[in-house]
Amino acid sequence: MIEASQVEAIERATLAAVAPEEVLEIEGWLLGLDPGSIRRAASAVPLRHDLSADLEVFDRIEAAYAGRGLTPAFRIADGPGLEAVRVQLTRRGYVSEQPTLVKTAPLAAVAAVTDHPPAEVAERPDEAWAAVFLGEGFDPVDGSYRVKALSRSAGARFGMVRDGERTVAVGCGTLGHGWASFHGMRTDLGRRGEGLAGRVLAGLAAEALTRGVDHAFLQVEEKNAPARSLYRRAGFQQAWRYFYWSRPG
Numbered sequence: 001m002i003e004a005s006q007v008e009a010i011e012r013a014t015l016a017a018v019a020p021e022e023v024l025e026i027e028g029w030l031l032g033l034d035p036g037s038i039r040r041a042a043s044a045v046p047l048r049h050d051l052s053a054d055l056e057v058f059d060r061i062e063a064a065y066a067g068r069g070l071t072p073a074f075r076i077a078d079g080p081g082l083e084a085v086r087v088q089l090t091r092r093g094y095v096s097e098q099p100t101l102v103k104t105a106p107l108a109a110v111a112a113v114t115d116h117p118p119a120e121v122a123e124r125p126d127e128a129w130a131a132v133f134l135g136e137g138f139d140p141v142d143g144s145y146r147v148k149a150l151s152r153s154a155g156a157r158f159g160m161v162r163d164g165e166r167t168v169a170v171g172c173g174t175l176g177h178g179w180a181s182f183h184g185m186r187t188d189l190g191r192r193g194e195g196l197a198g199r200v201l202a203g204l205a206a207e208a209l210t211r212g213v214d215h216a217f218l219q220v221e222e223k224n225a226p227a228r229s230l231y232r233r234a235g236f237q238q239a240w241r242y243f244y245w246s247r248p249g
Helices: 004-018 055-066 080-091 107-111 127-133 140-151 196-210 225-233
Strands: 022-026 029-033 044-046 074-077 095-106 120-122 156-163 166-176 179-187 215-221 237-246
Touching: 004 029, 004 044, 004 140, 004 166, 004 179, 004 215, 004 237, 022 055, 029 055, 074 080, 080 095, 095 107, 095 225, 107 196, 107 215, 120 196, 127 140, 127 156, 127 166, 127 179, 140 156, 140 179, 156 196, 166 196, 179 196, 196 225, 215 225
Parallel strands: 044 074, 179 215
Antiparallel strands: 022 029, 029 044, 074 237, 095 215, 095 237, 120 156, 156 166, 166 179
């Protein structure tokens, strides 16, 4: 079972990696305040999985979003310690959607996920790295915003698999709060099924190991069966599941 201190570290590292325009802390909650398309960067999350439902705190959180012209949203784990929070959100007109899994793994296992050469790793993304996000099968507006957000994340490293001069698979690894985290995993639509994402993970994990970190986490939508299969092979196990909560419309 994951420890309370690890929950807080992972949530803080998550916000640091997706780099919202502003981060605010209110009574045990961490608020990502951002107008973009990355939901993790634009929602409030409890730093513990046993937090009470304080009505005044909910009022303050909603006011923080409204005061910046943003729509309030929440990311809430589905464990029993947050039942009162979920009940209160329901009463306030919020509904849950998009079940997402938080998974953790030893970095050594991630680095060994493939027998093929690991991806190259760079300190900054180049145009070819960004182009994968804008390729066929991806939302170009969302992709452009994600490239910008990940690029401004402190301490991020960018993995890429190249085929000649063309980049065909990419990902981002960020260190923070004692963890390595993986974000922005993308493979060219025509090159899926070749094990390229595993090479990206392996390259980023090897880079993180050289920087003195030994555990990693990532987040994946529950419905994304191909990605979950890869992450199982890389040693990732579920730590918890959460849902996004927002008001319809």
